[in-house]
Amino acid sequence: MAGALGLNSLIAPWARSAAADLRGMRPLSGNLFDLSVAHAATSIDGKKGHGVLVNGQLPAPLLRWREGDTVKLRVTNNLKMDTSIHWHGILLPFQMDGVPGVTFPGISPGETFEYEFPLQQAGTYWYHSHSGLQEQSGHYGPIVIESRDVDPDAVDREYVILLSDWTFEDPHRVFAKLKKMSDNYNFQQRTVSEFLRDSERDGFSAAVEDRLMWGAMRMNAADIADVTGATYTYLINGHGPGDNWTGLFKTGERIRLRFINASAMSIFNVRIPGLPMTVIHSDGLPVQPVETDEFQIGVAETFDVLVSPEDQAYTLMAESNDRSGFARATLAPRAGMVADVPTLRPRPTLTMKDMAMDHGAHGGHGSMDHASMNHGNSSQHSMTDEFMVHADMDHSDRDHASMDRTAINQESTNHAAMNHGAMKHDSMNHAEETYGPLESQRRTFTRGPGVVGIAANPVNRLHERPLGLEQEDHRVLVYTDLRARERNPDVRRPGREIELHLTSNMERYMWSFDGLKFSEVDEPIELYRDERMRLTLVNNTMMPHPIHLHGMFFEVVTNDGNYKPRKHTIVVKPGEKMSVDITADAVGDWAFHCHLLYHMHAGMMRVVSVVDEPIPA
Amino acid sequence: MMRRLHIATALALLLAGTAQAQNAADAYYDPQAMAAARAALKKSHGNQINSLVIAERMEYIQGDDEDAFVWEAQGWVGTDLNKLWVKTEGEYVDGEGTEEAELQLLFSRAVSAFWDVQAGVRHDFEPNPSRTHLVLGAQGMAPYWFEVDTALFLSDEGNVTARLEAEYDLLLTQRLILQPRVELNLATSADEEVGIGTGFFDSVAELRLRYEFRREIAPYLGVSWGGAFNNTADLVEAEGGDATGFSVVAGLRIWF
Numbered sequence: 107m108a109g110a111l112g113l114n115s116l117i118a119p120w121a122r123s124a125a126a127d128l129r130g131m132r133p134l135s136g137n138l139f140d141l142s143v144a145h146a147a148t149s150i151d152g153k154k155g156h157g158v159l160v161n162g163q164l165p166a167p168l169l170r171w172r173e174g175d176t177v178k179l180r181v182t183n184n185l186k187m188d189t190s191i192h193w194h195g196i197l198l199p200f201q202m203d204g205v206p207g208v209t210f211p212g213i214s215p216g217e218t219f220e221y222e223f224p225l226q227q228a229g230t231y232w233y234h235s236h237s238g239l240q241e242q243s244g245h246y247g248p249i250v251i252e253s254r255d256v257d258p259d260a261v262d263r264e265y266v267i268l269l270s271d272w273t274f275e276d277p278h279r280v281f282a283k284l285k286k287m288s289d290n291y292n293f294q295q296r297t298v299s300e301f302l303r304d305s306e307r308d309g310f311s312a313a314v315e316d317r318l319m320w321g322a323m324r325m326n327a328a329d330i331a332d333v334t335g336a337t338y339t340y341l342i343n344g345h346g347p348g349d350n351w352t353g354l355f356k357t358g359e360r361i362r363l364r365f366i367n368a369s370a371m372s373i374f375n376v377r378i379p380g381l382p383m384t385v386i387h388s389d390g391l392p393v394q395p396v397e398t399d400e401f402q403i404g405v406a407e408t409f410d411v412l413v414s415p416e417d418q419a420y421t422l423m424a425e426s427n428d429r430s431g432f433a434r435a436t437l438a439p440r441a442g443m444v445a446d447v448p449t450l451r452p453r454p455t456l457t458m459k460d461m462a463m464d465h466g467a468h469g470g471h472g473s474m475d476h477a478s479m480n481h482g483n484s485s486q487h488s489m490t491d492e493f494m495v496h497a498d499m500d501h502s503d504r505d506h507a508s509m510d511r512t513a514i515n516q517e518s519t520n521h522a523a524m525n526h527g528a529m530k531h532d533s534m535n536h537a538e539e540t541y542g543p544l545e546s547q548r549r550t551f552t553r554g555p556g557v558v559g560i561a562a563n564p565v566n567r568l569h570e571r572p573l574g575l576e577q578e579d580h581r582v583l584v585y586t587d588l589r590a591r592e593r594n595p596d597v598r599r600p601g602r603e604i605e606l607h608l609t610s611n612m613e614r615y616m617w618s619f620d621g622l623k624f625s626e627v628d629e630p631i632e633l634y635r636d637e638r639m640r641l642t643l644v645n646n647t648m649m650p651h652p653i654h655l656h657g658m659f660f661e662v663v664t665n666d667g668n669y670k671p672r673k674h675t676i677v678v679k680p681g682e683k684m685s686v687d688i689t690a691d692a693v694g695d696w697a698f699h700c701h702l703l704y705h706m707h708a709g710m711m712r713v714v715s716v717v718d719e720p721i722p723a
Numbered sequence: 724m725m726r727r728l729h730i731a732t733a734l735a736l737l738l739a740g741t742a743q744a745q746n747a748a749d750a751y752y753d754p755q756a757m758a759a760a761r762a763a764l765k766k767s768h769g770n771q772i773n774s775l776v777i778a779e780r781m782e783y784i785q786g787d788d789e790d791a792f793v794w795e796a797q798g799w800v801g802t803d804l805n806k807l808w809v810k811t812e813g814e815y816v817d818g819e820g821t822e823e824a825e826l827q828l829l830f831s832r833a834v835s836a837f838w839d840v841q842a843g844v845r846h847d848f849e850p851n852p853s854r855t856h857l858v859l860g861a862q863g864m865a866p867y868w869f870e871v872d873t874a875l876f877l878s879d880e881g882n883v884t885a886r887l888e889a890e891y892d893l894l895l896t897q898r899l900i901l902q903p904r905v906e907l908n909l910a911t912s913a914d915e916e917v918g919i920g921t922g923f924f925d926s927v928a929e930l931r932l933r934y935e936f937r938r939e940i941a942p943y944l945g946v947s948w949g950g951a952f953n954n955t956a957d958l959v960e961a962e963g964g965d966a967t968g969f970s971v972v973a974g975l976r977i978w979f
Binding site for chain 1: 746747748751752753756757759760761762763764765766767768769770771773774775803804833834835836837864866867868893894895896897898938939978
């Protein structure tokens with residue numbers, strides 16, 4: 107039953123893509139699929155490239171599934187190295203999840219591996235290699251699962267908009283270069299002329315003070331993205347800005363755009379000037395419709411939006427968040443029409459808040475009572491301290507029981523106990539979510555050469571606009587705008603809390619959780635079957651990280667009671683402390699990692715193991 | 724089939740206890756294949772071997788009375804924390820041949836976020852007679868973005884010398900970079916056979932302006948002032964030379 111469905115504009119809305127010569131995406135549908143992974147040639151903006159592609163296509167074929175079906179996918183490896191396919195966001199038995207070394211051994215050269223799993227959900231998802239750096243080489247594609255029920259979001263036409271980043275360099279070379287000179291792709295550094303501009307704007311002494319502050323910490327306020335437009339061509343549905351992928355529509359149609367960020371490293375800010383977008387799904391699941399003019403999409407996130415274009419062409423603009431480049435497509439009523447392409451906005455600059463050092467501003471949310479938080483002597487910390495250590499930062503006077511089975515590397519020699527009491531936490535995670543104290547494990551925290559800067563004062567930033575969009579005078583989607591359309595399936599209070607720190611040393615290009623790389627950790631993070639757990643993430647780095655848990659959605663702890671947005675990937679902003687609630691209903695081992703490919707490759711990864719036993723009484 | 728596999732998992736868990744729970748996939752796939760995949764995954768997620776070769780200076784020097792070619796390069800191979808580090812520098816003087824050539828072989832250990840401690844040996848092939856030293860040094864990034872390389876050397880003649888190099892990259896534009904650099908060498912005792920007196924020797928203050936055509940390839944022009952001071956200056960002047968001098972340099976910086 108495998109096979110390509112023709113581009114028949116008379117059938118379903120999703121099949122009504124652009125004319126063939128405008129390369130609308132060709133879907134494969136049914137419940138049996140044959141996929142072949144192989145080296146293949148491709149063309150990006152007219153330049154020949156080489157990729158690791160599925161069925162020779164960039165992106166890989168659009169897989170069109172139906173909720174309730176059981177799909178079987180025969181994946182043949184025609185490479186000379188192992189490969190794999192991970193079904194991103196799909197709820198399935200863990201042994202079908204496709205992560206070599208965690209859920210299966212991988213697919214050897216010449217081998218055909220058979221994936222088979224029932225589809226328990228509908229929505230927009232994607233798939234990609236979880237082997238080496240193949241994802242950077244084009245091994246990714248979209249998945250659309252049709253709802254079994256009548257689709258409340260019925261539209262006249264729909265398009266998948268798959269964003270990605272392409273490099274003509276060998277991805278292993280890219281990683282090696284980052285290890286040699288971590289800022290080598292940054293051609294938007296702060297220069298003397300930027301200093302002169304700033305001193306004109308803010309005064310000479312303010313500009314000097316600012317440079318000294320960053321210099322003292324050896325941190326780079328212009329470090330927005332590790333890998334940039336200096337090597338990347340940003341793609342929409344495999345098309346560079348020059349190729350200008352075009353989606354055609356008839357005036358008066360309501361169109362659903364299924365955005366997927368399949369990049370290795372690029373976070374995009376997406377807008378369609380002149381055309382408001384109504385966000386209806388996030389990470390595949392329905393949210394209460396919210397209209398916006400621009401949204402940020404982290405790596406691996408998906409957003410479905412509705413648009414009702416008029417009789418004109420529109421540019422779909424996806425700027426990389428460091429503004430070093432963009433992906434661009436056109437929506438038009440007739441082939442050949444184009445609209446103006448906006449110029450790139452200036453590179454944003456990181457602030458004290460991104461360093462979690464802004465003691466003044468806490469946004470307008472929740473009751474952040476500083477005095478009650480007993481930060482110890484954190485206000486006395488010199489900004490020039492090597493680590494901004496606050497080992498003595500005891501958020502609570504309560505003595506929490508140590509949870510040895512989930513503590514990571516207790517034996518580590520160089521750590522500070524971080525005993526964050528849950529009671530005070532909750533005031534950071536918005537008042538409505540106060541369940542009372544959760545049992546929070548005593549944290550140990552490794553501060554070795556891999557860790558620069560411990561967030562002295564991390565705050566919840568879910569209600570904040572992403573970096574660089576703060577001053578835009580149009581609407582910008584923030585995470586707290588997202589509310590689940592359906593009541594959360596599990597509204598139990600979390601039984602305990604695990605806190606995990608996102609840590610790094612940009613200079614050495616080291617990325618880790620709790621100061622430990624994946625290679626340094628033996629124990630998984632263990633959850634009990636069906637337990638309800640709160641995971642609190644503290645970003646000690648200067649970069650946003652799209653954090654992804656396989657196998658289970660998490661509820662983002664916003665102000666939304668039992669309608670929290672459910673996601674498989676969440677971007678944790680620099681200097682942010684935020685929480686997600688997880689129902690550990692999927693027994694097995696699951697990967698948990700930063701979805702920036704080179705961060706994961708550098709070690710920002712863990713295994714989350716849901717053991718098949720109930721939580722001890 | 725799925726149900727049968729779940730029963731298999733349950734049985735495996737019963738038999739093996741919770742240790743088995745850490746490797747759930749062993750119940751579905753060949754445990755040996757899984758063990759190999761786990762080891763590969765671990766190595767490729769944080770424990771890779773990386774390397775760098777950088778020739779910071781390969782330059783032609785036009786001095787007051789002689790021209791010379793100078794090189795300074797270093798390279799490392801290893802993990803994030805442990806590296807084998809090689810450094811070399813030397814000088815070839817026009818018409819006189821190689822006057823200085825040294826090679827260091829070091830073990831480098833990351834001890835903090837911005838600093839490596841380095842230990843090993845250094846051999847000076849030139850000048851004659853050659854010297855071999857034990858090396859203990861520290862290399863890294865000081866606050867305010869100063870790249871620093873510093874070391875103590877104990878020679879096989881028992882002489883102790885110290886070296887401090889510091890440089891700073893000032894970005895005039897994204898590719899045009901002005902780099903002030905100082906190098907200080909200090910001898911605690913004289914080793915007159917190789918022309919070193921107590922005090923500062925081979926110490927310079929320099930300024931280079933490079934253009935990074937690519938990050939990896941940057942030609943530059945520069946100026947350098949310095950030479951011998953203290954007792955070494957006396958040695959040089961006794962031979963009729965100038966202790967310090969001013970020179971113009973042109974060279975290439977490359978890394979890969």
